[in-house]
Structure formats: C-alpha cells, structure tokens
Amino acid sequence: MTKKRIIFTGGGSAGHVTPNIAIINELNSEEWDIQYIGSKNGIEKEIIEKIKIPYFSISSGKLRRYMDWDNVKDIFRVLKGCLEARKILKTQRPSLVFSKGGFVSVPVILAAKSLNIPIFIHESDMTPGLANSISKRFATKIFTSFEEAVQYFPNRKTKAIGSPIRKDVLSGSKEKGLNLLGFQDKKPVIVVMGGSLGAKKINDTVRVCLKELLQHYQIVHLCGKGNLDKKLEAIKGYRQFEYVHDELPDILASADFVITRGGSNAIFEFLALNKPMIIIPLTRKQSRGDQILNAKSFEKKGYSITLEEEDLTKESLYKKLKELHEKKMDFKTAMKNSGKSNALNILLDEINKQD
Template sequence: MSKKTIVFTGGGSAGHVTPNIAIINELSKDEWDIRYIGSKRGIENELINKIDVPYYGISSGKLRRYIDFENVVDLFRVLKGCLDARKVLKKLKPSLVFSKGGFVSVPVIIAASTLKIPIFIHESDMTPGLANKISQRFATKIFTSFEEAKNYFPKSKTTSIGSPIRKELLNGSRKKGIDYLNFKSYLPIITVMGGSLGAKKINETVRDSLKELTKNYQIVHLCGKGNVDESLQNIERYKQFEYVHDELADLLAASQMIITRGGSNAIFEFLALHKPMLIIPLTKNQSRGDQILNAKSFKEKGYALMLEEEDLTIKTLQQSIEELQNKRDVFINNLKTSNQSNALEVLLEEIKKI
C-alpha cells in the first residue's frame, strides 16, 4: 500500500502547534508521510524538529487588524509565502493540508486551494483569529473547540468537537510527579502555568504570596523562559522551572488545582484531566480578547474560576484558591460530566476518510 502525504501547518505560538503534534503522534507512519510547513524562525520550527518530522520554512508576514506601514511590507511577505508554499505542495502532492491557524497558515491554505488540495481547519478559540477568518472560505471542513465558535463559520462545513489532547498527558503518574518534585503526598499541589513565555504579573503575584500559600499548599511554578528567581530556589514547598517537557503529565497528575492563562488548548487539556482551574486570561491590551471569552465560557459551565489580570492581587489570588479548594468536588463533578467529545479520535477518523 502506498503512503498518503499529509501536510500540517500552523504557528506563531505553541498553541498553534501542540494540537498538530497530538494528531501527528497518533498517525500511522506506515500509512502516512507526514510533513510540516511553518515560518522560518517561528516556535513551530523548534517544536516540530523535536519530533523528527520534515519541516519546510516559508516566508510569512504578520496579519494585523489595524493600519500600519508594516502591513504593506508584510503583504509582500505573504505573497512570497504563497509562492514558497505552492512550490513545496506541488512537490509533495499531499492528500490533505491540516491547519491549526496562526498567520503562517494563510499562505499555505491559499496555495493548497489553488492546487485543489483538500483543507481541514481547526479553530481553538470562541471567536476565530484573523488567519482562520481569511482561511475559512478555502476550507473543505472546519472543526471548532467551542460550540459557540460554530456561529462564525459556514454551518454546512463546521463541526464542534473540542480540542485534540496529547494522549501522553492522559497517562501521567501522580506518584512519579510527587517523587520528581520531592513533595509530600498529603499536601495539595497547585501548578502555575503562564504559557511558554510565562506571565509577568502572575509570576510576581504568586511569588509575593508564597509565605501564605505554602502554609497549606505545595506550589509547582512553570514560570517561562528566563524567569526563574534564583533567590527562591530553597523555599520549602515551592519548585520553579522555566518549563517541563517529559515530566509534565506526571506533574499534572499530581496536581489538585491549576492556575493558568486562558489559552484554549491548555484549558481543554485540564478539562480532559478533570483539574479545577483558576483562569487568569490575557488582557485586551495584550490580545484580541479571545482568552477572556474562553475563560468566561469555562466559568459559566462550572469548570473554572476566572480572575481578570487587572484584579489580580495577593488577596484576590488567595481568595480564589480558597474558593477553588472549598468547591473542589463540585468543579470535578462538572468537569467529569462535560460533553466534550474525543476531538483527537474524531479528527483521526476524518483524516482517514480522505
């Protein structure tokens, strides 16, 4: 049986790449020749190289919603990206292009549409990013994480399925996590995750709260690249890391609660793991407001508490953690009864139909 070729695209942040990796890890290498197209210097290049998938870097520009001279320059970068991507796709002749969004995906999708290659898109957030707004007209099928997101896409080709979860995250060991941290098994563990770059205000407020928090909790702080505070290395019941890879599943298995940003992929992973969350989304000054909408949706469904960054203080952080702990059983029950389908299995089935 000859292999079919599938091309994945998406980048600009880890959130546009990790769901692709979840799918890639489950595709049979005997049936599929897997390739990836991304930007030359984006985070996707680094992440995909780690899993040994052939990578093609193309020219890409940033898509902006506001008037800026850089838009003119980037228009030419996008056009060049379309030519770069078309050249790669003509050579690879894939059966399918699968996109997770981000500005690098636009030239790939446009190029694929000119070559009549089927295109699948997955949108993680409650409202589509600019890349997927542009790309939707070229898509064969569109999948969303949130039911509410379907309203922004053509109904005839859109299905809400949740977010594809990396299977390795579902198989963590609580004991291994506690041993790795050298923590006590009888005290609850809170994991703080601010994304791949960390989150300045969350990092600062957690550290300012350590004296109180460590009385009743043990804290795992994934603080982002370059954000480890050497002066706190020897504090009891507190462990900080820039980030973790292989141990993440075990650390999450050991955790009773998660403090997180409102990125869709992360919060759907914690939903799948039934972990009560305190979501502190990026502000509208830092983003297009998608994380705020994601957090509000999870709060309304009883999966999480939400705390706006502008309201984040030592006091509100401690109050939120206390509420999360007191209502822990209610949150876990809500998380367990969520109607999220197994997005990864759905996508694998759809891909196999091609």
C-alpha cells in the first residue's frame, strides 16, 4: 500500500509545535509518511529533530503588527521562504499540510495554496495570531480550541473542537507521582507552573507564603531554568524542579490543583485531566493579551479562577487557593462536562479522510 504524506508546519514557540507532536504521535506510520517544515533556527527544529521526523528548513521573517524597518527586510525573507516551501512541496507532493501557526507557517501555506494542496489550520487562542489571520483565507478547514475564536474565521469551514492533547499526558500514575516526589496521600498536592522559563512574580509569591501553604498542601514547583532556590531544598512537602519531561504525566496525576500561566495548550491539558486551576495570565505588557482572554473564558465556564499578575500577593494567592479548594467539586464537574477532551481524535479522523 502506498503511504499518504502529510507535512506539518508551525513554530516560533513550543506552543506552535507540541499540538503537532500530539497528532504525529498518533498517526499510523504504516499509512502516513510524516514530514515537517520549519525555520532554520527556531525552537521547532530542535523539538522535531529529537523525535526523528524529516525536517525541512526555510527562510522566514517575523510578522509584526507595528511599523519597523525590519518589516521591509522580512518581506524578502518571506518571499524567499515561499519559493523554498513551494520547491519542497512540489517535490514531496503531500496529501495535506497541517499548520499550527507562527510566522514560519505563512510561506508554507501560501506555497501549498499555489499547488492546490489541502490545508488544515488549528488556532489555539481566543483570538488568532497574525499568521493565522493571514492564512485563514487559504485554508481548506480551520479548527479552534475556543468557541469564541470561531467568529474570527470563515464560518463555513471553521469548527471549535478544543486543543489536541498528547495522550502520554493523560496516562500518568498518581502513585508513581507521589513516590517520585516523596509525598504522602494525606494532603492535597499543588503543581505550580510558570512556563519553561518560569515566572518570577509567581515563583517569588509562592516562596514567600510557603510556610503557610505547607500547613495545608504539598507543593511541586516547576520554576523554570535557573530559578531553583537551594535554601528550600530540604523543606518537607516542597519539591522544586527547573522543568520535567518524562515525569510530568505522573506528577500531574498526583496533583489536586494547579497554578499556571494562561497558555492555551497547558490549560487545555489541565482541563482534560480535570485539575481545578488558578490561572495567572501574562500581562498586556508581556503579550498581546491572549492569555488574559483564555483565562477569562475558562473562568466563565467554571473551569478555573483568574488572578491577574498585578493583583498577585501573598494574601490574594492564599485567598484564591482557599476558594478553589472549597469549590473543588464544582470545578471538577464543570470540567468533566466540557466535552473538550476529544480534539485529538477529531483531528485524526479529519486527517485520515484525506486521499
């Protein structure tokens, strides 16, 4: 049987790559030949090469919503990327291009459209990034994580399905997690996550109220690279890591609550795991505000509590945790009834329909 070929694209951040990996991991390798197009030096290159998927590099420019002289240079980089992507696609002849966005995806989508190759797009956030705003007119089908995002895309080809979740994240063992951490099953466990680089204000606030928190909880603190505090290493009921990889599913299985940023991929993983959460989104000074919108949507639906970073103090964090604990079952019931844990299977079904 001749294999069908699919080419994934997306990059600039891990959030534009990990949902692609969730799909890649579940595609039947006997039916599909899987390849990836990304930038020459982006994070996607490092991530994809680790899982040994054939990787093609193209030129790409940064897409900006503001005036900058670099925009002129980047027009030529994007044009060069379009020519490079078209050459790759013409040679490889995929049945489908699947994009998770990021600036590197635009040349790939333009090239695919010029060759009449079907294009699927998935948008993670409440409002589309600039890449998907440009690419939406060329897509065959568009999928979104949030219902609220559908309004920004052509209605006839757009469907809200949630976010594709890596199946390994859902297969953790609570017992293994507790053993790994040296915790007991007597106090609830809080996982604190600020992203791969950590979040200074979240880290500092958790550590300032650590004594009070540890009276009621056990805490796993994923504090980001270079953010360990060696003075806290010996404290019972508190474990800190820069980051974790293979151990993450077991650690999340052991968690009762999560304190997190508002990145779409992460919060949809916690939703699928039914973990009540406090979301502390990036501020508008740090981002385009997408995490704030994500957090408000989840709070409105009863999945989480929002705590703005500007309002984050020892007292406000403790107050929100108390509320989360007291209403734990309400949150878990809303999350179980969300219907947003099947996105991966929906995407796999749609991909497998392609000739």
